[in-house]
Amino acid sequence: MPRKHSVYDVGSSRFDDAGATFERIKAPRASNAKASASTQPEEREIDDPYEILAPFIQDRWISDILHVVKSGKEATVYCCRAHPDTELGLIAAKVYRSRENRSFKNDAIYQEGRVVPDKRLRRAVEHKTRIGREVQFRLWIEHEFQTLRMLYGAGAQVAIPFASSSNAMLLYYYGDQDAPAPTLSRVTLRPEEARPLFERLIKDIEIWLRHGRVHADLSAFNILYHRGRLVTIDFPQSVDPRFNNNAYALLQRDISNICDYWADYGVKRDPERLSAELWSRAVDFF
Ligand SMILES: Nc1ncnc2c1ncn2[C@@H]1O[C@H](COP(=O)(O)OP(=O)(O)OP(=O)(O)O)[C@@H](O)[C@H]1O
Ligand SMILES: [Mg+2]
Numbered sequence: 001m002p003r004k005h006s007v008y009d010v011g012s013s014r015f016d017d018a019g020a021t022f023e024r025i026k027a028p029r030a031s032n033a034k035a036s037a038s039t040q041p042e043e044r045e046i047d048d049p050y051e052i053l054a055p056f057i058q059d060r061w062i063s064d065i066l067h068v069v070k071s072g073k074e075a076t077v078y079c080c081r082a083h084p085d086t087e088l089g090l091i092a093a094k095v096y097r098s099r100e101n102r103s104f105k106n107d108a109i110y111q112e113g114r115v116v117p118d119k120r121l122r123r124a125v126e127h128k129t130r131i132g133r134e135v136q137f138r139l140w141i142e143h144e145f146q147t148l149r150m151l152y153g154a155g156a157q158v159a160i161p162f163a164s165s166s167n168a169m170l171l172y173y174y175g176d177q178d179a180p181a182p183t184l185s186r187v188t189l190r191p192e193e194a195r196p197l198f199e200r201l202i203k204d205i206e207i208w209l210r211h212g213r214v215h216a217d218l219s220a221f222n223i224l225y226h227r228g229r230l231v232t233i234d235f236p237q238s239v240d241p242r243f244n245n246n247a248y249a250l251l252q253r254d255i256s257n258i259c260d261y262w263a264d265y266g267v268k269r270d271p272e273r274l275s276a277e278l279w280s281r282a283v284d285f286f
Contacts, residue, residue, distance in 0.1 A: 049078055052095050052168050060085050061163055061170055062093065069180045074236065079173060079180065090173035091162065092180075096141055098167070107136075109250075110216060113243025114139065138166050144236035145169050147213055151235075156207045157200070159224075159233045171233075174226040184230065184261065185220035194265035197230055201258060202274070204232065205251075209282035212240045214247045218254035220261045241279075242286060251275050 049065050056062050062080040069077040075096045082088035116122040116135065124132030145164035148171075152158050160172035174181035189197065201223070208215060215222070215238050222234040241247035255278070256271040 049076075049093070049095055052165075053078075053080070053093055055165050056080075056093070056163060056168070056170055059163070062091050065093070066090075069175075079175075080170075082173075088172070090175070092159075092171040092173040093168055094171060095168045096137070098137070109246045110237040110239055110244075111136075112246060113240055114143065140236050141167065141169065143238070144234075147235045147238050150211055151208055151213065154207050154211050156204045156211075157229060157231050158204075158235070159231055174224045174231055181224040181226035181231070183221050184223040184225050187225045189225075189265060191265065193228065194262060195267050198258070198262045198265075198267045198269075201230055201232075202278070204230075205254070206278055206281065208238075209241060209251070209278060210285045212242055212286075213238045214241055214244075214251045215254050216247075216250040219257040241282065248275070248279060251279060 050057075053062065053065060060083040063083045064081040066079045066081055069079050069092065071077075075094045078093045078095065080091045080093050082091045116125050116139065121132070121135050125136050126132070141164060145161050148158050148161040152160055159174070162170040162172070164170075205215070205218075213235070215232065215235060217234060217237050218232070222232060224231045224233060239247050239250060241251070252271065252275045255275045259267075259269050259271040259274070262269070
């Protein structure tokens with residue numbers, strides 16, 4: 001039977017995180033699920049990670065949901081026990097809030113240049129009908145998944161994507177049994193690692209650009225520090241500089257955020273100049 005969701009498979013030999021000892025999230029009792037299904041379908045969707053992640057359990061990606069890593073503006077990230085077949089130990093599941101229940105970024109500046117190939121659906125999106133909003137929500141998630149897939153394939157240090165569905169995706173879990181990897185905002189870097197990490201991040205931003213992406217929400221909150229390396233996450237709003245007129249301004253904002261962060265470690269770079277350099281090198285590459 002064909003899978004209902006797209007799957008990105010990568011070899012398991014690179015993964016070595018061990019199994020979990022977190023307290024389990026309890027699967028909702030069938031009677032509860034039924035009751036809420038008849039009254040509050042939207043809430044049921046959010047409250048029941050077992051239902052949302054069922055396709056991944058069926059496909060033997062994960063065998064259990066262990067605990068919430070973090071509930072953010074757009075999504076809740078869960079730490080899951082990986083199915084033994086994957087040899088991963090743990091897997092992160094990012095479950096998006098339905099569009100009615102999440103706080104919106106000002107979508108329009110990020111959506112520019114994204115194409116809905118089907119004419120009927122494109123019209124629905126333009127008219128913001130219920131179906132149109134649903135399509136846009138699914139495309140938003142698919143955009144993050146495909147972006148991660150492409151950038152990881154290109155050698156960038158971004159979260160490794162495994163599989164996606166209409167409202168969730170599975171990612172490599174950064175962290176260990178005790179805690180997830182901290183975001184850069186919560187880390188104090190050693191003086192000798194600050195500059196090399198900055199340079200590596202700039203190299204990454206250049207890879208993203210050459211592959212048609214500006215992160216557009218880059219800051220120390222969307223970068224994980226894992227075993228001495230940086231891993232960037234959270235790409236749904238990323239834009240393609242070839243088709244989005246806001247891309248350069250968004251790149252400048254990204255670069256400015258990271259220059260501010262690294263200035264505290266004595267790494268001083270002019271964000272405007274750095275943005276211009278990266279941009280002109282990428283444009284040559286297109
Ligand atoms: N693959 C992962 N491994 C470990 N932790 C992760 C992973 N992905 C995300 N997280 C954690 O979950 C948090 C939320 O993830 P993400 O930024 O993708 O979602 P979000 O809804 O945009 O959240 P926010 O509003 O905080 O930006 C991250 O800040 C990080 O702490
Ligand atoms: Mg985030």
